[in-house]
Amino acid sequence: MGNYKKKAVINNKIKLDNMKTYKFPIYILTICAALTFVACSNDDDNVIEQVTCDDGVQNGDETGVDCGGTACEPCATALDFSGNYVQEDAMGRPGINTVFNDNDEDKNAFNVALHADRAVFAQKFEDRLEFYHDVYATSLGIDPADLDYETNILGLDAPTFAFVLANTDALQVAPNGTTTYYDGTNALTGRTITDDVIDISLTLMFGGTTGTRFDGNNGTPQLTTDGVDFGDRVVGSFPYLETPN
Amino acid sequence: MKKMKLFGVVGGVLLASAAFFLTSADHIDAPGVASTSSDIADLYAFEGDNPNNTVLIATVQGPLTPGDVTNNAAFDENVMIQFNIDNDGDFVEDLVIQAVKRGDSMYVFGPIVPTATGITGQVETSGPMRSVKISSSDDVQVTTEDGMSIFAGPRRDGFFFDFNRFNAVISGSVAPEGFLPPDEASDFFEDLNVLAVSIEVPNAMLGEAPTHVAVASGLFPEGALPDAYNVWVTTKRKQ
Numbered sequence: 078m079g080n081y082k083k084k085a086v087i088n089n090k091i092k093l094d095n096m097k098t099y100k101f102p103i104y105i106l107t108i109c110a111a112l113t114f115v116a117c118s119n120d121d122d123n124v125i126e127q128v129t130c131d132d133g134v135q136n137g138d139e140t141g142v143d144c145g146g147t148a149c150e151p152c153a154t155a156l157d158f159s160g161n162y163v164q165e166d167a168m169g170r171p172g173i174n175t176v177f178n179d180n181d182e183d184k185n186a187f188n189v190a191l192h193a194d195r196a197v198f199a200q201k202f203e204d205r206l207e208f209y210h211d212v213y214a215t216s217l218g219i220d221p222a223d224l225d226y227e228t229n230i231l232g233l234d235a236p237t238f239a240f241v242l243a244n245t246d247a248l249q250v251a252p253n254g255t256t257t258y259y260d261g262t263n264a265l266t267g268r269t270i271t272d273d274v275i276d277i278s279l280t281l282m283f284g285g286t287t288g289t290r291f292d293g294n295n296g297t298p299q300l301t302t303d304g305v306d307f308g309d310r311v312v313g314s315f316p317y318l319e320t321p322n
Numbered sequence: 323m324k325k326m327k328l329f330g331v332v333g334g335v336l337l338a339s340a341a342f343f344l345t346s347a348d349h350i351d352a353p354g355v356a357s358t359s360s361d362i363a364d365l366y367a368f369e370g371d372n373p374n375n376t377v378l379i380a381t382v383q384g385p386l387t388p389g390d391v392t393n394n395a396a397f398d399e400n401v402m403i404q405f406n407i408d409n410d411g412d413f414v415e416d417l418v419i420q421a422v423k424r425g426d427s428m429y430v431f432g433p434i435v436p437t438a439t440g441i442t443g444q445v446e447t448s449g450p451m452r453s454v455k456i457s458s459s460d461d462v463q464v465t466t467e468d469g470m471s472i473f474a475g476p477r478r479d480g481f482f483f484d485f486n487r488f489n490a491v492i493s494g495s496v497a498p499e500g501f502l503p504p505d506e507a508s509d510f511f512e513d514l515n516v517l518a519v520s521i522e523v524p525n526a527m528l529g530e531a532p533t534h535v536a537v538a539s540g541l542f543p544e545g546a547l548p549d550a551y552n553v554w555v556t557t558k559r560k561q
Binding site for chain 2: 252
């Protein structure tokens with residue numbers, strides 16, 4: 078009997094080591110409470126009835142067998158996760174739906190469209206991209222055919238750019254190597270919190286082959302950067318995003 | 323292009339397209355989900371502090387103003403946040419990580435092969451389950467188990483964008499300059515918040531990474547880009 082109790086305590090210690098949660102204080106207090114008569118000692122000679130999360134019975138304040146309560150893991154079986162869940166929103170790369178779908182119907186449809194069903198959006202995206210440039214041309218009083226989207230710095234022409242945006246709308250995430258949306262050297266290997274996805278997107282849309290087509294110089298409007306960056310945000314350790322304002 | 327001519331260009335362009343540009347990353351992106359508990363704001367995916375891990379962060383319900391709005395914001399028990407991982411380049415999820423709120427905790431299932439792919443799914447309760455108490459602004463709860471860390475709660479919005487200047491630009495009132503220089507620009511999201519689910523997972527749990535889609539499709543030469551998972555996030559509502 079004494080050996081069993083000791084094993085139980087050891088098991089608890091193992092669990093503590095493996096579960097670095099903020100439940101520690103409660104967990105430890107619970108263990109101590111259960112061992113009141115031994116002053117939180119695991120001395121074999123004095124251990125009394127021990128409640129553990131792996132003894133195969135519901136005891137202590139467990140809400141199920143070896144689960145729930147203050148010390149054990151929550152009980153999945155006690156919670157209702159049943160039912161069908163239907164998609165309402167989706168996101169891969171930033172800004173895609175907002176920028177490249179031009180009406181409410183398409184925006185809603187895009188959010189519930191599988192990648193395999195997005196060919197229709199590729200054409201819409203290309204049309205939208207050209208529309209933006211046509212509006213420029215019209216405002217200048219020139220033929221819209223003379224002011225089109227220009228192949229961007231990734232070498233993507235309009236149809237290819239639109240296809241990539243619609244049909245492969247996901248973050249490509251490299252498990253080995255630098256992860257970034259674009260850092261000047263690496264591209265399309267992830268998205269960090271500090272990546273300036275707005276400037277990257279604007280540059281891909283309006284920067285042309287050089288990335289500087291409409292950059293505010295030579296009489297052009299500034300359309301390739303919004304001028305703001307990560308600012309005073311701090312990326313700490315997990316969970317990485319900062320404490321709320 | 324002549325500057326004088328461009329005076330009308332920016333205003334013309336942007337007045338003609340009120341929905342133009344990037345109002346946000348994915349915040350309030352479509353009327354069907356805007357301002358609902360399933361509205362995704364952002365997705366981040368990057369190497370963790372431990373280089374053998376990948377971090378996945380989804381933010382929802384943004385932007386939230388500080389104070390009561392943030393303090394009262396809550397995950398919806400009827401909405402499942404699902405990270406989708408494609409291991410073979412076909413843009414169909416091969417593994418999923420699901421986060422569903424119950425009571426005061428967020429329950430995270432997976433990574434696990436989903437029983438069904440696509441628009442309709444279910445909580446994959448046969449998969450590994452981990453949970454974390456949902457954090458508040460000043461009570462941060464993190465669970466780390468089997469090398470996987472999870473967090474759910476309000477965080478500062480990491481998204482940055484001069485949204486006010488954008489509105490001025492689309493009104494035509496600031497043509498022809500367009501956006502402002504850095505010393506004059508202002509980040510609209512600087513003081514706003516979101517609800518975030520952060521998950522750091524060992525790459526060993528995420529399976530093989532396929533050839534980067536840009537290489538596989540011939541857009542980039544072989545070896546130009548590293549192998550890469552395709553990752554996207556979805557929100558699904560219980561029917």
